[in-house]
Amino acid sequence: MASQSSAMSQNTLESGRFLHPFTDFAEYKQTGGRTYVAGEGVFIIDHQGNRLLDGMSGLWCTNLGYSQTRIKDAITAQLDRLPFYNSFFNCTTDTTLRLADRLVEALPHGFEHVFFTNSGSEANDTNIRMVHRYFDLIDQPNKKQIIARTNGYHGSTIAGASLGGMKGMHEQMTGLPYVHHVDQPYSFEHLGEHLPETVGQLAAQSLADKIDALGAENVAAFIAEPIQGAGGVIIPPSNYWPLVEEICRSRDVLIISDEVICGFGRTGQWWGCQTFGFEPDLITFAKAVTNGYQPLGGVAINGKIAEVITQDGGEFAHGFTYSGHPVACAAGLATLEIYQETDLLDTVTNTTAPHWAAAIARLSDHEIVGEVRSQGMLGAIELVRKKGTKDRIAPDSAAAVFCRNSAIQNGFMVRQVGDGLILSPPLIITESEIDQLIAGVHAALDATAAAF
Numbered sequence: 001m002a003s004q005s006s007a008m009s010q011n012t013l014e015s016g017r018f019l020h021p022f023t024d025f026a027e028y029k030q031t032g033g034r035t036y037v038a039g040e041g042v043f044i045i046d047h048q049g050n051r052l053l054d055g056m057s058g059l060w061c062t063n064l065g066y067s068q069t070r071i072k073d074a075i076t077a078q079l080d081r082l083p084f085y086n087s088f089f090n091c092t093t094d095t096t097l098r099l100a101d102r103l104v105e106a107l108p109h110g111f112e113h114v115f116f117t118n119s120g121s122e123a124n125d126t127n128i129r130m131v132h133r134y135f136d137l138i139d140q141p142n143k144k145q146i147i148a149r150t151n152g153y154h155g156s157t158i159a160g161a162s163l164g165g166m167k168g169m170h171e172q173m174t175g176l177p178y179v180h181h182v183d184q185p186y187s188f189e190h191l192g193e194h195l196p197e198t199v200g201q202l203a204a205q206s207l208a209d210k211i212d213a214l215g216a217e218n219v220a221a222f223i224a225e226p227i228q229g230a231g232g233v234i235i236p237p238s239n240y241w242p243l244v245e246e247i248c249r250s251r252d253v254l255i256i257s258d259e260v261i262c263g264f265g266r267t268g269q270w271w272g273c274q275t276f277g278f279e280p281d282l283i284t285f286a287k288a289v290t291n292g293y294q295p296l297g298g299v300a301i302n303g304k305i306a307e308v309i310t311q312d313g314g315e316f317a318h319g320f321t322y323s324g325h326p327v328a329c330a331a332g333l334a335t336l337e338i339y340q341e342t343d344l345l346d347t348v349t350n351t352t353a354p355h356w357a358a359a360i361a362r363l364s365d366h367e368i369v370g371e372v373r374s375q376g377m378l379g380a381i382e383l384v385r386k387k388g389t390k391d392r393i394a395p396d397s398a399a400a401v402f403c404r405n406s407a408i409q410n411g412f413m414v415r416q417v418g419d420g421l422i423l424s425p426p427l428i429i430t431e432s433e434i435d436q437l438i439a440g441v442h443a444a445l446d447a448t449a450a451a452f
């Protein structure tokens, strides 16, 4: 492999005191980091003045890019008027209430209640609290087990990481004993062995088997992302979600759709569950709800759950100091106004996503590309040594890491997962910016092919 100069050059802003999340601290001491100092449209600018086209929307957050004056103005107006009040003990703020109403307008039919948190992780903790409470209140207290998936991602609190199926995270913690994992519907992993529909069927069957082994009377819920994001933009075969829905309904197991990435237009419709045609009981949201401008997450519940937990059961003993924080909610309100009052989501569905799908699909001709997947404004590129196989180019994902670094060096922010690259550009990206991004990824693939 040819040497690749470090993507990180001396960064005088880094004193070494800040501990970066999901970072190898020892390696970081050697390589240093990259600090971002400005954002504009779909571009981010680093500490050396390099301008990068952000192919990841921050961290799947900035669907509307970095220059939304309306959100900024809403935040400053809220700071001027009421910078904080809490939502405990029957209190809250007007902005918090207004955002809850706005969200209900955007949620799938039947969802009329939301509980706010500060992040997707806390929202998934809240999901567990919520479904345990629900089954306690309907006198099914044994229903406490939760089923999730291998290679799913649901956050980094103890509950979030337990629900997630990330091996590296589980190795560093003791997970919750009542969380279990079943197969993911990852077709490319089974290339040459099973057709995608078989993969969908087998993955759904592993859920049915797990519920039956635990006893449906003990299982509260199944949680999954409509499309696994952090796991590698894994788009399930079309038979998967209908089968999952049937399995859960026939066994009285609730479905939690973790829409932290898939929500707010990312998959081409408002919600990932709408794209895949299933009806969950609870929805997790975060990230793009404020366009990443403020930390905010939450759980939306359907009528079946709401009817029980809002009846005479007593206090729901759960919440965070900043649940429904007015400044975060002001950002959320302005963001939703943009989603709802402009034609952005229609443009995504009818123009941007089809252009994206065609542009990224062109990469499948590249000699080291084994598969290209896309849905809405998500994409994944699997790197292989030999086309038509899943033989990887180098151990330990080295080729994909190299490819990611090449893209970044050339001004395109993309993410590496395993032996692939993933992308999630802002929904406001133009067709010509998409073409630039794909050309940048193509050049990085060329550099990778030459290097290995």
Ligand SMILES: Cc1ncc(COP(=O)(O)O)c(C=O)c1O
Pocket: 118, 119, 120, 121, 122, 124, 153, 154, 155, 156, 160, 225, 229, 230, 258, 259, 260, 261, 286, 287, 297
């Ligand atoms: C599907 C999903 N759920 C939950 C989370 C956790 O969200 P947060 O990082 O805001 O806690 C993430 C974060 O990427 C996610 O992708």
